[in-house]
Amino acid sequence: MFSDVADTVKNADFAFLIIFSLCIFFLVLNTAIMIFFCWRYSRKRNPVPTQIEGHLGLELFWTIVPTILVMGLFYIGMGFQKDSEVPEDAMVIKVTGRMWSWTYEYANGKIGSDLVLPIGRAVKLEMTAPKGDVLHSFYIPAFRIKRDVLPNQTTILWFVPKTTGEYNVFCAEYCGLSHSKMIGKLKVVSASEFKDWYGDDSPVKQEGPEVGQRIAVANGCMGCHSTDGSRMVGPTFKGLWGRKGQLLVDGKKVDYVADEAYILKSIKQPNAEVVDGYPNAMIANQLGDEDINHLITYFKSLQ
């Protein structure tokens, strides 16, 4: 009867069914009684009112019945995924929520901006936001689960995906300009597909542009920059290397060419010069010169 996309869904949907049925029952009941009384005891039909000050029995009745009902609802509400019950063999994935993207780091160091999971295996997400960032909330509506993500602290969320498919990941805590665009993908795949994608637990080795790509993903650059030429919050990385454009400096337009020095500066001091036609929205980061050199190698590969 209930969809079975994850182990968290059944309890939640059962509770929804009971609670909403009860809501509809009482709303219909109350409204019907109200309308009936207004009709039956209208001034026309009942010109002489009867003075009734109260009735202890009734009063007790509608104190005790709601009490029993809400205790029942409380009990049903207890069926949430307890933090204390994480299975020991759960696959641990580190989640970083930042303005305005999600990144995932697996045990072997693999990093991605989509969450890829094998079907049927318990996962434990260890979630945090970078220092200086704000609150986010990791929300998978299809799985009925949500947990806030805080800077400098780790919160967890665990579940077992049960049906392959693609699901939305929303941010449910207001986090600024592009809060409503902080949408990620969860891909649940078969065990063998996952193995092909993931490799094994030995640390991934990366060379050439891949190192830079990893840095860009891990630092959330992809939240604002595309690699396919499309315009997001910031200019695309595609063709960035050697691109000619204009900067806005003190209200005047200045020509520039994206060379090493320029890229170094635009990453280290993102607010010093702003590309014409874009908002001054890039946030400071903690990338060192070496990281940026890797990034430049990566940018060069994106022609």
Added chain:
Amino acid sequence: MGAGAKAFYHDDAVVFAGMFQAVKKAGKNSSVFRAIAWVLSWILSTDHKRVGILYFVAMFSFFSVAVSLGIMMRLELFQSGQQFFEPKTYNAMFTLHGVIMTFLFIVPGIPAIFGNFLLPLQLGAADVSMPRLNLASWYMYIIGAIMAVVSLFSNGGAPDGGWTFYAPYSIQTQTNVSLALVAAFTLGLSSIFTGMNFLTTIHRLKAPGMGWFDMPLFVWSLYATAWIQVLATPVVGITLLLTVMERTLQIGIFNPSLGGDPVLYQHMFWIYSHPVVYVMILPAMGVISDVLPVFARRHIFGYKAIAYSTMAIAGSGYFVWAHHMFTSGISDVARLVFSFITFLVAIPTAIKIFNWLATLYRGSIQIDPPMLWALTFLFTFSIGGLTGLALGAVVTDIHLHDTYYVVGHFHYVMFGGGGVGMFAALHHWFPKITGRMYNFFHAKVSWFFFFVGFNMLYFPMLILGVMGMPRRYHDYLPQYDFLNSVATIGSWIMVFGILYMFANLLKGLLSGEKAGSNPWNAKTMEWETQSPPVLHNFEKQPKMVHGPYDYEGEWVK
């Protein structure tokens, strides 16, 4: 005058009476001076009725601003994709809408307008017990409101972040958090003043012969509300102090960059703000308890049960705050405990609903406009209360938290409860306040537009939330298109209804028929004096001769 009343009695309702008289004298021949004198006679008057009307004017001005912002938000959300406003503008709009609606409108709400006007009248007193403090509280409100508006627009433009101002976003977003908190504190102080004033008035100034259980239930609701105002508001003060310490001394309290804990902010915020939810709704419940018997011509059912449940709600509201935080990372045990208490607090509300329904039983019901609004309250507030159940249960709240379901739920509670209760009060006491009557037909037609629009606007939000659409979204996935369009169209119909309603009331004020002292033939004491009441309310001290809901022998007339 009773002994109590005499002790607090003031001869002249205008403070700085000498100055006022001088202006008045000088104004004999000049229309400008006459206008000044007229304004002064309002803003310097300690007469509780004038203070109530001052609140009315100020609050409904803010209300109309916030409604306009709401309409603009709905326009943006008409379809997915950007419609009219940039994200930055939209984010500022929902923040302003929330701040104004909560802090400047619905929280002071019914007590400040109708409580001020009616409390002394319903008790048979000449004024509240501290009339000067009462006027001062209006000034505090205005100062607080101005500071709030200034804090919103200084330091780099209108803020975003929502009316809850969660840390650390609110700290980093460059807006004037300190000033905003000072504003909240000033508004809080105003509400503490009002609360203290009402408490002493109710304790000291009941008419001779009036015992606690002879008071109208509206007075009981003001009493309970006043206790919340006095006890919960200081928490804002503490939060302010902590924030100032954090900002000036760099002590990490809420900001994780300084080693503080943002969840602590949420605790502090909701310890204050959950009880405040009851400040918004209890007075509306009081209005309903007073309106239903008048138009059903019978005694309220279960007077004591309603009075006690009012106090129970006020007393228990302090222990449920963390139900706003089930996804914040608090422990399993904390979530269970707060869910349990939250469900307990639902019971007194259920009791009230059943008592109101029972009040209709074997009455002699006439659905005049105030009654229409009161019955509407029973419907819309029931939806508000019932939709709260899914937010009290942990497993369902985890899905619904911070989605449009919550937005729909609290609009059904605040607007469908507090707002509709206020409209009921407006139609019920309009003849007392203005001395004139409005047109019933137009009142009912405007109600119809409001009712249809209201449900078209907020019911789809409940469904959108169940479908997983988060709140505070400038844009959304196309799967949410249809219901958002319905909601936007609903907002037009609802606002048309509101405008229509106020136009009708305004017409009544300007050219309505004289209402007489007791057009509804009601039994509470405010109807025993003329409309509008004279300066000190009653020609001579009224005595309690029958109860507030005593319609015995009614049909003989």
